[in-house]
Amino acid sequence: MQDDMSGFATPPVPAEREKKMAEALAGRSVVLVGMMGAGKSAVGRRLAGRLGLEFRDADTEIEEAAQKTISEIFASDGEAFFRDKERRVIARLLACDKPIVLATGGGAYMNEETRTLIARCGISIWLKAELDVLMRRVRRKPTRPLLQTPDPEGTLRKLIEVRYPIYAGADVTVLSRDVAQETVLEDVVTALEHHLSTERSDKPA
Numbered sequence: 511m512q513d514d515m516s517g518f519a520t521p522p523v524p525a526e527r528e529k530k531m532a533e534a535l536a537g538r539s540v541v542l543v544g545m546m547g548a549g550k551s552a553v554g555r556r557l558a559g560r561l562g563l564e565f566r567d568a569d570t571e572i573e574e575a576a577q578k579t580i581s582e583i584f585a586s587d588g589e590a591f592f593r594d595k596e597r598r599v600i601a602r603l604l605a606c607d608k609p610i611v612l613a614t615g616g617g618a619y620m621n622e623e624t625r626t627l628i629a630r631c632g633i634s635i636w637l638k639a640e641l642d643v644l645m646r647r648v649r650r651k652p653t654r655p656l657l658q659t660p661d662p663e664g665t666l667r668k669l670i671e672v673r674y675p676i677y678a679g680a681d682v683t684v685l686s687r688d689v690a691q692e693t694v695l696e697d698v699v700t701a702l703e704h705h706l707s708t709e710r711s712d713k714p715a
């Protein structure tokens with residue numbers, strides 16, 4: 511990223527293939543959904559660089575607005591308060607005429623209002639990962655309040671059961687495998703490109 515005089519990072523100029531994809535987005539954002547540890551933040555940041563779009567992370571935005579970590583918000587205000595903040599932050603970030611790449615928090619797509627907004631102003635990409643892959647990744651950091659239980663693996667399994675049928679409604683699904691992040695990014699770019707090149711012909715005239 512280069513820095514312009516305003517102090518904000520300027521996205522790099524994308525290559526021809528990515529430029530075409532950014533054009534086909536026609537103002538829509540790319541919104542990554544999926545479980546904790548799926549790689550939404552890590553892959554989302556790289557994807558934004560590729561597409562020459564701004565990257566935003568809903569969890570980070572919530573923390574900045576509240577001046578508290580997510581764990582602190584859960585502890586002091588409860589999950590319902592957090593979910594309401596999450597819904598409002600995403601509504602602020604997703605404007606239909608200003609495309610960004612947005613990494614959502616793991617539970618954000620469970621909110622119907624948020625799903626409707628994403629469908630209107632964005633292309634949703636579900637980064638799908640197997641339980642064991644997620645476990646290996648989330649084990650590294652104790653920053654996810656929902657997994658502070660005596661049996662985090664069991665908790666994650668239950669969340670998967672409830673959430674995967676909903677995540678499955680996303681426009682595009684990409685498997686976040688146990689491979690380098692660059693490889694998952696490449697899979698995301700290819701799947702998004704395919705979606706963008708076929709979506710118009712899918713729709714009835």
Ligand SMILES: Nc1ncnc2c1ncn2[C@@H]1O[C@H](COP(=O)(O)OP(=O)(O)OP(=O)(O)O)[C@@H](O)[C@H]1O
Nearest residue numbers: 545546547548549550551552615616647689690691
């Ligand atoms: N393909 C990958 N291979 C190995 N590690 C990965 C891969 N993708 C992400 N990671 C690592 O897994 C961890 C979780 O990734 P990340 O924070 O991007 O997940 P997330 O989907 O944003 O989760 P959350 O919903 O909790 O914000 C990070 O440490 C990240 O570096």
Ligand SMILES: O=C(O)C1=C[C@@H](O)[C@@H](O)[C@H](O)C1
Nearest residue numbers: 546569580615616617654655
């Ligand atoms: O899966 C979830 O519900 C969450 C995932 C994280 O991204 C954070 O949004 C928070 O820890 C809750």
Ligand SMILES: [Mg+2]
Nearest residue numbers: 550551569613
């Ligand atoms: Mg994240």
